[in-house]
Amino acid sequence: MSENILEEIFIKRSQQKKKTSPLNYKERLFILTQKKIAYYDFDPEKGKRKGLRGSVDIEKIKCVESVQPEPNTPQERMYAFQIIYDEGPLYIFAKNDDVRAQWIKKLKEMVRFNKDLMQKYHPCFWADGVWLCCHQEVKQAMGCKVLDSKNGLTCGRRLSRKPLPPTPTEEKTGRPLPPQPQEPSGPSVGMIVIAEYNYTPMTEQDLELRKDEEYTILEMSDTNWWRARDKYGKEGYIPSNYVVETENGLERFDWYCKNMNRSQAEMLLKTENKDGGFLVRDSSKAGKYTVSLFSKGGGETGGSCRHYNICTTPQGQFYLAEKHNFSTIPELINYHQHNAAGMVSRLKYIVSNRARPPSTAGLGYGVWEIDPHCLTFIKDLGTGQFGVVKYGKWQGKHDVAIKMIKEGSMSEDDFIEEAKIMMKLRHENLVQLYGVCTKHRPIYIVTEFLSNGCLLTYLREGLKQHPTTVQLLEICKDVAEGMAYLESQQFIHRDLAARNCLVDGNGTVKVTDFGLSRYVLDDEYTSSAGSKFPVRWSPPEVLLYCKFSSKSDIWAYGVLMWEVYTLGWLPYERLSNTEIADQVPRGLRLYRPQLANEKVYSIMTTCWHDKPDERPTFHELALTVQDVLYELQ
Incomplete structure (x- = not known):
């Protein structure tokens, strides 16, 4: 067709597979037009293209760059390049360097005036849950190598003369949304x-x-x-x-509150109750930041919060207001600490949640066996599947939760080996495992302590005022991102539910007890006919065949969302476990909660497809939840 700019048969790497294998690399016919790059099945014998397999809009491309080959890469995959857009990297393998250079040059020419072009990229592949270049474990983490300003992506004049907004840009609804918020690039050896x-x-x-x-x-x-x-x-x-x-890390500034959402920012600013109180947080849009500002002006009783997006010019400068552009975000904040420049107030007082440091993976390097004499028991928190859970201190000063494992309830030796691996899992939406006490009986599992307790109780009792849809969706977002990380590490939870999530003092939700159900020795629990089995959170393949996978976790996540939007109701509250086990495989599904709109309910229903392969991944769910959240804000 005359509109085709370039056409070539390339090898494409699957974007969905966690492990690399020959099955993940397939030949596709790629066609570049002015509006998109599309790839198709094709018939090599007849030389004809067949069905469309996917496409990327040119206007959504953020970066085009080559990719360094992995060790022992076969010859046909030596000349890789990447197209970065909202859903992540699209990896393509050319037959030789000349063809690769031709496509990269043309694509860079076409996207050089796009919005939101990246300043950094990953020169190596994302493989098996890690970036091979910088070893970061978050797929949406910002790149570790600065793009050359002459590469065609960041240079050149802007052709259109579209004016900048006359006033700071408050967060708006309606734009499609991003992947998970990007994290700053990680350090390297010698840095x-x-x-x-x-x-x-x-x-x-x-x-x-x-x-x-x-x-x-x-x-x-x-x-x-x-x-x-x-x-x-x-x-x-x-x-x-x-x-x-x-x-370039913002973390060293007290005004930057990493991993804080809109509701948490408003709660913190209103608690501080200072006119001009402000903080900077990750925006709902990936790689962007938002200034949240509290003002007592405007006539609103008790004051109000405003949220202003930090925008970027085509030249990579930052601004909140027209004609006030800055090379760095700290320079921008410093200016607006002295000048309102269109906002309701200048940035007068830094409001921060930086007093409490994050959890570490273990209580010191190499520590996973904890001396029980270093633990002080303070009060009971409740009784779980494996025994009593207590709040306590380690070495008299560090808050911890201690699970005292009831003898005979767990396959202890198997769990102890697994605990060494589980301790290395670290994510802001997972409850951190600190270590275990195995030298005596009963054994203890020592974890991070979260002051707001179980999510189920928090939903039923802890939300003192009527929660907003944004608050409820932020809870779902926290769980989705924690589970997306577990998914990337090939971990299956097997018992995901509101009762197995905890809430910290800031309202952040974290998933706990991941994988523990594998070590239960209670026959009543492990049988789908028994009352202790999580029947109400189980998909047909688990109810019928006890077949667990990441897709059975997806089903349970949909039920957890239902729990959130009913504020802790029991799923299928009028049915017995036996009735549920009989009717769910025949098509029974939970109804739409009153607090859930159609978009939110549609996320739940995508988790409840009969066929596991038709359910989304947690990464896809996290993106979808963020999309809806951005529209709500």
């Missing part, structure tokens, strides 16, 4: 980092961190614990989530 928090060494191998001081990274073989050197020459291990790269 200087700054401590965001103080850290007191827990073991002889640890190194003390002093807030705002610089450290040199020496080794990064463990994702959660890096070996570092301080300015006095002392070396040891530090928690990797306590430091930030010196060059």
Whole structure:
């Protein structure tokens, strides 16, 4: 066709598979037009294209770059390039370097005036849950290599003369949404980092961190614990989530509240109750930031919160108001601390949630066996499947939750081996496993303590005022992102429900007890006929064949969303477990809760397809939830 600019047969790598295998690499016919790049099945014998397999709109492309080949890459996959857009990287393999260079050059020419072009990219592949170049474990993490300003993506004049907005841009509805918020690029060996928090060494191998001081990274073989050197020459291990790269990390500024959502920002600002109180948080749009500002002006009783997107010019400068552009976000914030420039107020007072440091993966480097004599038991939190759970202290000062495993309830030896792996899992929406006490009976499981307790109780009792749709969807977003991380690590939860999520003091929801159901020794629990089996959260393949997978977790997530939007009602409340096990495989589904609109309910129903393969992944669910959340805001 005359509108076709380029046409070529390439090998494409699947975007959905977690593991790389020959089945993930298939030949497709790629066709580039002015509006999109599309790929098709094709008949090699007849030389004809067949069905459309996918496409990317040119206007949505954020970056086009080559990709370094992996070790032992076969010859046919030596010349890879990547097209980055909202859903992540599309990996394409050309037959030779000349063809690859031709496509990259043409694509860069076509996208150089796009909005939201990336400043950094990943030069290596995302494979098996990690970026091979920088070892970050979040697929949407910002790139680790700065793009050359001459590469055609960031240079050149803007052809259109569309004016900038005359006033700061408040968050709006209606734009399609992003992947998960991007994280700043991670440090590399030899790089200087700054401590965001103080850290007191827990073991002889640890190194003390002093807030705002610089450290040199020496080794990064463990994702959660890096070996570092301080300015006095002392070396040891530090928690990797306590430091930030010196060059461009916002984390070192007290006004930046990472992983804070809109509802949490409003709650914090209203609690502080200062006119001009402000913070900067991740926007709903990936890789973007929002200034949240509290004002007592405007006549609203008690004051109100405004949310302003930090926008980017085609040249990569940041602005909140017309003609006030800055090279960095800290420069922008500094200016608006002295000038309102169209906002309801200047930024007068920093409001921060930075007092409490994040959880570490373990209580010190290499520590997974915890001495029970270092634990102090303070009060009972409740009784779970495996026994009593208590709130306590480790070494008299660190809050922990302690599960006291009832003898005979768990396959202990199998769990202890698994615990060593589970301790390395770290995500802001997972309850952190600190370690275990196995030298005596009963054994203890020591985890992060979350002050607002179980999500189910929080839904029923903790939401003191009538919750907004945004608040409820933010809860669902937290769970989806925690589960997306578990999915990327090939972990199956098997018992996902509101009762197995906890809520911290800021209202962040975290998934807990992932994978523990595998070690239950109670026959009544492991049989779908028994009353303890999570029948109400189980899909047909589990009810009929006890077949668990990440797709059975997806079904349970849909039920958990239903729990959230009914504020903790029991699913299928009028039916017995036996009736549910009989009727769900025959098509019974939960009704739409009153608080859930059609878009929210449609997310639930996509989780409840009969066929597991027709259900989305958690990564896809997280994107969809963010999309709806952005529209609601």
